[in-house]
Amino acid sequence: MKKFLVSLVFSLLSLSSIAQIYDPVDWKFSVRDIEGNEATLVITAHIEPGWHVYSQFIDEGGPIPTSFRFDPDDGYELKGTVSESPKAISAFDPNFNMQIAWHKTRVDFRQKVKLNEPVMTINGTLEFMTCNDTNCLPPEEVPFSIDIDASESFASSQSAPAANNTSSEAIVENKEIALDVDEKKQDTLESQLIAASRDSIAEDTLLAAANSRDVVARDMEAETTKSQGNEERSLWAIFIAGLVGGFAAFLMPCIYPMVPLTTSFFTKQSGSRSKGIWNAIVYGVSIIVIYVALGMVITLIFGASALNQAASSAWFNLAFFVIIVIFAISFLGAFEITLPSRFVNKIDNQSNRGGLIGIFFMAFTLALVSFSCTGPIIGYLLVEAVSKGSLLGPAVGMLGFSVALAIPFIIFALFPAFLKEMPKSGGWLNTIKVSLGFLELALAFKFLSNVDLAYHWGILDREIFLAIWIVIFAIFGFYLMGKIRLSEADQIKIISLPRLFVAMLVLTFTVYMVPGLWGAPLKGISAWLPPQPTQDFDLNKLTYGGFSSVESGGESAVEKKYADIFHAPHGLEAFYDYEEGLAYARKVGKPALIDFTGWSCVNCRKMEASVWPEPEVLKRLKEDYVLISLYVDDRTELDDYEKYISDFSGKKISRIGQKWSDMQASVYGTNSQPYYVIVDHDGNKLVPPQAFNLDVQNYVDFLQSGIEMFKKSK
Template sequence: MKIKYLLLLIIGIFFFLSINLYGKDVKHVRFTAQPSKLEVKNGEKFSVLLTMKLDKHWHSYSLNEQIGSEGIGPSTTEITAGPKNVIVIAGKIKAPKPKIEYDSGFEMKVEMYYSKAEFEIILKAKNDINFNKDKAFINVNLELCDTASCLPSDDYRVTIGNQIYTPTVGLIEEADTSEIAKTDVDSSSSLRITSNETIKKSRVDATESQKEIESKKGGGILSFLWLAITAGALALLTPCVFPMVPITVSFFAKRAETTRGKGLRDALVYAFGIIITFTSLGFLFSVLFGASGIQDFAKSPGVYLFVAGIFLLFTFNLFGAYEIQMPAGLMNKLNTKSMQGKGVGSVILMGLTFSLASFSCTGPLVGAALIAASTGEWFHPIISMIAFSATLALPFFFLALFPSALSRLPKAGGWMNNMKVVLGFIVLATSLYFINNALLQWGGGLSREVFLSIWIAIFVMTTLYILGVFKLKLDSAIETIGSVRLIFALSFASITFYLVGGLFGMNLGELEAYVPLSEKPLIAASVADAASGTKTAETGVWLENYEKALVVAKAENKPIFIDFTGRTCTNCKKMEKNMFPKQNINSLLSKMVKVKLLTDVNEEPYISNKNFQLEKFNSVALPLYVILTPDGKVISTETYTRDEKKFIAFLNKAFKK
């Protein structure tokens, strides 16, 4: 397959995934909706804060009908609520003051909203509602325009989340007055979003990492670059990049057979491919889809399956499956032209795969760069992502060179093929991790027992293969089992027995970041659950709602510990399985009200959790840990770390007067 066709295939796949993932985000507007209370009785009135954010240079029109002398005018923005058997609009809509500008097309002054507008909507419940579990929505019909053209009016259905806000004083009492009330607040300003009147949206609490980043910016470009390089080096120690080690070695081991003398070229293309795709994808997705755009994309089921598909393709290529006569088709063409050819198309594809796998866990520096890019800044985000990704790519440059060097050794035939097959088994095990992540994002996922059983079967087969119990098509017969082969066989047998221990509850250490939890997390969903003592196996009661955590914290006068985490976040699982259960850390956590907020699922309440993290802490990094006072004031923040003493010092800040 020629490079241009391979690149067209990649572009087509990403276009399809982008359209399915983002839908209406391409129409340059985003919405959130927060209720004034989480539980509403039948017949009770309450309010919802609808926040509309528009891309730069785009605007919509006000809720007032605007008709010019010719009998025409812009489309009126209309707000409704539903389902009608659950909620109905029961009073005025408190709208921000629009900007008034002359429109030459309509030959009149028109009312417009730019950048951001917030509407308070009075609603009446038709049934008892609990927004932690019941679904209701606000529907917005509006027309979007930029400086050159307009998009047709369209409907945007916004699910009401479970992060409450404090309504304007007297709003509910005035619910029977005029239908639309304008305020003197400019459309770019913010109403207060609070949690039991303790957290204000207008106040953003910078995390410790953000304070360090801003300090380095002020120290000059060299200081900032060194921070980015250091962050890249630390990222190499996180579980997120480990799956790319076997796939890198195995891929270039296979290429070394047909591209002799091209090892340095391929390694350089691979490294620069990582840098270019990591920087360009991160920057572009942040500009187009917001700070969490590339994270949402990288964690979508389609991308996980895309990466898993590439891993499986390489696996069977390493097994020699494509040497068998097969019907002409895409897989065969990819094998003959891309995987075994002398071009660099497949190397660029590998760099892209690496970037997507890396973005699934975003650290503080990259998270800050993505947020800055989404607000229009370009210089610091681009140079930080270039320096970060270059540091990340450096060891993989040498890993890409390694197979080429091995192929030059004398008699590199039989044992080299054995090594590629063993790597193929490792890549096969790695692909299961990405497949399971896709299933988790769809609300399913393999159980720990099934996942580990598959891994055990793979490593049993690897051990038997090394011992020569069976061979594949391209293998030569094994006459004797030498000491080196025996050592490898014993190593994989040991891994197998180690995994068997995980079936019976043993902690698997570093591997815990990749395998499913032993059971569905037992998370207390309410204060009643907390009082009854619902606990996880290792670290006690965890609430899943911030508002409930505030209630418990105030009642018990305890600090709050928030764990912003994700279903597929490997760094998060590593912390939760290997750091939290440690005796000293668990002892400190037990003295706090703990709340776990998932942010990587594209449905409520997880979307509201993500928005809460972004708007309150100006961060999209996972994991993010926050300690608050019982009334919701920030004490300190922390991210992923391997340093137990550092994490204990962070937790101790909750108890310092």
């Protein structure tokens, strides 16, 4: 009996950890920096440990970004857009195939306003979404009102004592603490220390408060370190990409033949070997300075905010697509991208000045003359760096590129004998150039795919994207085999072994992609492809619960009977509507699996990508269950007669997503996703529900227990 009670207690505790209403974000609204007729609205989110709120700068197709809507009023005007501090943590999420940014612990959103009246109230609404490592909550709208009293500022713009106090307080409030410690928690802890000291209670209270402060500080320091680590990894990836691009540029027809000429100039014309080596080193360093300066110029032109916007802007991605396609066509031989000859000649004349300045202009001339070959590579690297949203990205990318480009000149100056071992120039240089053109053309469609997903055009679905890549790499492979020629330089009599092996690799990759046209997952390149559900033709979708697609003229019985069914991941089919899903489950005699999910739910995508594809899970989902997926963030408006005021929350329910979210909270006592409930034909819960858990065997046991309980209930 005792063991039974203990197990019962633990079971209740485990259930309570799953089914609960979460409210991890506390919003505060204030006004600061009132000077003259201007003020700054500050909207602060205090976030519980383990949770995070998404940044404003996330493209469509991912989690719901934080956004603000201010009610129009003649009493004020908005100045600029809403800024956020500290800088968001950013990383690539393979589940959404895009860059995602978020905030932890605390974030301040600031909006500057111009006041037309001294006393007024600014109203508005913010929308946000929050997740932790296991749960995501549905998007929530929070109305707010911020009262402003700027009577003294309007009366006089002079430095009155009160104004000075306000300014001083604003300075103190706006001062950023190095570790970004939560001010609210700090104030609370300080109050505890003072109270304990005054009342003499408590060494224990003092120690507890001090220890809590240390914990908060350490947590904030760890978060800052993690953010810096993500930034460093991103910069290292950009640097390595720059190195690869630099070595590729070295093998271009515009640069490779110049290496022996340039090296011979330094070794023979400098008067001594040591001076020649020194001049070659100066030449290499000059190349690095020139290209890094180019990266810095890009950063200065765009600025940090524009770089962040580029990382998530659909229009930036569309511009990147066009630019890279132009570069790719140039590499394929349609035309050459060159700089004005007058400018190039003017720089070249400066190289005759001699000395260090002359060597610098020699390096500058190399950069200009070789632009037709290096331009597309540099352009792609800069586009990649800018799309990462990192402030130092362009400069770091150009550092890697220039280091790889400069090293050969320095090495051959140090060891002239190596020049004899260099392969002679020939048609193989043009082959490398054309090969890079094919690669750039294929990669360009990734940027177009980002735009297509963001605006839901449905033009570049997964099978269309794959078809384009298959054609590009097939032509690439035949080109390497000598079956296709793009210029006179492509005439080859004998295919070398390296070229043959590369051709085999490219054609193998092409064949690997072909099954993807029929729905194969292609895990090796899934991060580059549009999501699986965007694929229209998928063999895995043609059967469901024993109904074949050949019935009813190619349309499954499920699809014909129920209009609200749609294709879920991995060839599954699911109902979008709860009542229709239960009706169909009753018809076919199967239990229903209610999947409370969201289009923007990160953890839902993780479950679908990691757990659902496993054979033991997928088999049960297809054969033993009717899947009902209820998206809590669906913005489709309900018909007027379906709208209602929730008895549970008191909020007005006007969207489909709000309806399912309200149902989840009121019936099952939780508001987090993913959340899986197995029910019978009357909607009765059969087994304890499951939340986020990547343990495949746990999910198999969950599904199997539901099947067994359903059979017993019958």
